[in-house]
Amino acid sequence: MKRVLIVEDEVKISRLVRDYLHQAGFDVLEAADGVSGLAMARSHKPDMIVLDLGLPGMDGLDVTRQLRATSSVPIIMLTARTDESDRIVGLELGADDYVDKPFSPKELVARIRAVLRRADATLGGAEMVRVGDLTIDIPKRRVIVGDKEVDLTSTEFDLLLILARQPGRIYTRAQLLDAVHGVSFDSYERSVDAHIKNIRRKIEPDPKRPTKVLTVYGVGYRFSDA
Numbered sequence: 001m002k003r004v005l006i007v008e009d010e011v012k013i014s015r016l017v018r019d020y021l022h023q024a025g026f027d028v029l030e031a032a033d034g035v036s037g038l039a040m041a042r043s044h045k046p047d048m049i050v051l052d053l054g055l056p057g058m059d060g061l062d063v064t065r066q067l068r069a070t071s072s073v074p075i076i077m078l079t080a081r082t083d084e085s086d087r088i089v090g091l092e093l094g095a096d097d098y099v100d101k102p103f104s105p106k107e108l109v110a111r112i113r114a115v116l117r118r119a120d121a122t123l124g125g126a127e128m129v130r131v132g133d134l135t136i137d138i139p140k141r142r143v144i145v146g147d148k149e150v151d152l153t154s155t156e157f158d159l160l161l162i163l164a165r166q167p168g169r170i171y172t173r174a175q176l177l178d179a180v181h182g183v184s185f186d187s188y189e190r191s192v193d194a195h196i197k198n199i200r201r202k203i204e205p206d207p208k209r210p211t212k213v214l215t216v217y218g219v220g221y222r223f224s225d226a
Contacts, residue, residue: 002116003027005046007037007063008078009055013101017050020105021112034058038066046073047119048112051095053079053086061090068094074115074154078103084190091194096155097181098191114181119154131164131223134203134212143203150202155180159192160199163213168225170216196221 004026008014011032018028029044031037034055041049041063049067053060060077067073077090080101087098096115099108119141129136135144141157143150152160158180163171171179173192200207214222 001025001027002047003029003044004048004050004112005029005031005037005041005044006050007031007034007040007055007060008050008052009033010052013052013078016105017108020109024109024113026112034060034063038063041067041071041073048116049073049075050108050112051075051077053077053090053098061086061093064090064093064095068153072151072153074119076108076111076115078108088191088194091191092197094153094156094198096153115154118158118180129161129164131167132212134164136161136164145203152199152202156195156199156202159195160203160213163221163223167223170219170222172220176220192221 004021006014006017006028008017008030009032014030014032018030021028029040029046031040035058037051037055038058051060051063055063064075064077067075075095077087077095077098078101079087079098090098097111099111127138129138133146136142137144138161143152143157143160159176162176162179173190176192196213197207200210200213204210204212212224214224216222
């Protein structure tokens with residue numbers, strides 16, 4: 001049974017999400033603030049964290065920042081903030097997805113399942129993708145650049161895999177979202193940029209002058225075939 005940690009200070013929302021997750025067959029933990037949520041994440045090792053962005057004291061961005069220093073646990077952010085920059089910062093810090101308040105609990109459960117499926121996805125055999133000094137071990141969901149293993153979030157891994165499987169092929173943001181999430185949402189297309197920025201920071205010698213994940217201006221991205 002997968003374990004989901006809900007970090008949400010609004011009791012009604014936390015209970016609503018908890019009830020829907022229980023009905024969907026998940027084990028659920030709850031925390032009402034960032035400090036206790038961070039402690040619970042470290043001690044109970046959940047499979048997924050549903051994290052409110054606007055928590056009292058330590059907010060969701062601070063929690064994500066500290067978690068990502070040691071963990072790649074999937075994170076879905078809940079946000080009532082209208083400023084898109086907050087969402088982009090969350091994605092850049094390593095959140096896998098975000099859901100705007102008010103939201104449909106059924107949609108949230110579907111998003112959770114989708115992210116967990118991607119995190120658990122494995123292909124038969126010892127399938128590898130190798131491009132230059134980059135190696136992607138698909139069954140183990142590991143990425144190695146040169147002789148160094150790189151720690152990617154679930155979404156970052158999936159985006160990198162899509163691009164690296166077909167070097168030279170140009171993907172639009174909508175195509176990348178469709179491949180990762182199963183459906184493309186125009187309002188989420190710019191979130192791809194935040195994930196790509198993270199990927200570059202982790203795999204490129206100089207993220208400001210990428211040689212692997214390249215921007216095709218006005219279109220999207222491609223993996224270098226040089």
